[in-house]
Amino acid sequence: MTKDTPFEIFLVAPPGLESLLCAEALEQGFADATITPGGVTLTGGWPEVWRANLTLRGASRVLARIGAIRVMHLAQLDKRARKFPWADILRPDIPIRVDVTCKASRIYHAGAATQRIETALRESLGATIAPDAPLRLMARIEDDLCTFSLDTSGEPLHKRGHKEAVGKAPMRETLASLFLRQCGYTGTESVVDPMCGSGTFVIEAAEIAKGLFPGRSRAFAFEQFASFDPDLWQQMRTANTPRHTDSRYYGSDRDTGAIRMSTANAERASVSDIANFRHNAVSDLIRPEGPPGLVMVNPPYGTRIGEKKLLFAVYGALGKTLLERFRGWRVGMVTTDLGLAKASALPFSTPLAPVSHGGLRIHLLQTDTLR
Incomplete structure (x- = not known):
């Protein structure tokens, strides 16, 4: 061969x-x-x-x-x-x-x-x-x-190689990219994540906007095959020239540790010039300047983090903030619990079939443009 x-x-x-x-x-x-x-x-x-x-x-x-x-x-x-x-x-x-x-x-x-x-x-x-x-x-x-x-991969491909700091129940980068695609994201609009954790959605969206190869920071199993050509591989890796984008990417979280993690991860991913993270609760979320974009959020489910009954108020505050301040934007929400999602009062369309993730079955819910 x-x-x-x-x-x-x-x-x-x-x-x-x-x-x-x-x-x-x-x-x-x-x-x-x-x-x-x-x-x-x-x-x-x-x-x-x-x-x-x-x-x-x-x-x-x-x-x-x-x-x-x-x-x-x-x-x-x-x-x-x-x-x-x-x-x-x-x-x-x-x-x-x-x-x-x-x-x-x-x-x-x-x-x-x-x-x-x-x-x-x-x-x-x-x-x-x-x-x-x-x-x-x-x-x-x-x-x-x-x-x-x-x-040929070795470690799973969601391990991009530049995300070292990870919080509780993180979203895998591979899954985040597919959910962004499902929500119609193509790299030409801003993305906001008001519960950003370690920054996965924001960083993934910013990398897509800049056209950065997801595997640029890591090694692969195929590099140890007899069929490997290191010179051709180096040509492939160096062919990646970042694109200019006018879109901006915003994450926020009430946990200061999460903001430190996401900021450090964005630096390592070379997207800190277009990705910004700040400490605030969802009720203090500010709509960014510029044209509408996509709000992409993976709130806590109550399955592994905290008590579920305490989360209804959190989902309610999130929905109220988005409905009041993000008119013209679309929303994508990842959750295991459709009851919690309903508490947000956001106008979600019929949910897609659930996807297995870390032993849980999670739903991606989407809205049309908020009015």
Whole structure:
């Protein structure tokens, strides 16, 4: 397999948000991106894998489906796994771990299949197998076909690399970007988050406005593959020139610690010139100067932070402030509790299906332009 040999690439998406990730992939020039359960499928070579990790905001991981072998029994898996061209892709000096799943196949024992593949890697490549290895090979045996995939991302892609300070129950950056997209945000309007926490929505929106690559500050698993080209990768990374924008991004929170965190995170993300954070309660929220934009808020749910019964007044104060001072703006709200959202009295349209996040099922609620 050469650097440019095409293969299937799978972009992992939060369940239910596949269409939003597909739209982003198409915008980023992945022309054959197609929605599939759990994510988006496209084809390309290793440069497309690198570019997907670097530029896509909504993907949780990028998997490279590097090949498949037909296997009817364990002895056949042992023989054919040894003949697989591992050295084209993997380095013997980088430890790897193997995860196997079996479904509707004559090979049904995942543990035994794992042992055969690990042995093949040790004896044909000289690889070290370790449960905490930085690289992960996944084998899915379904209908007697064993498909090999590599996790090319390493750490989940919501870990952008420049957000060090995190508060309670943070919103993942990947999910925040998809919710912003769902609310119609394209990077050309201001965004306000009156309960900003560590600043995820504000920073993500500001990065989109400046055209900054989400993966610019971090390392990826694919950098340790035999197929990696460091010179081409450096060209990709340095091709990112920030855009000028007249839009501004505002976060506020009643917690002074949250404002310190969000301000520091914005500095590291290189958006502090257009992102501003201030300490105030929602009832003291001031509408920014300039044209209307989007209010994007992830209030506390009561599930993990504080007592739920105390939050009805908070949601009510938020809704009252927005209805009185943010005429012409749209609102997006993330919550686990539709009853709390109703307490805001904001004119939300029918909620979308809930999305799983950190063990919770959260809803994105949206309004049209407030009148």
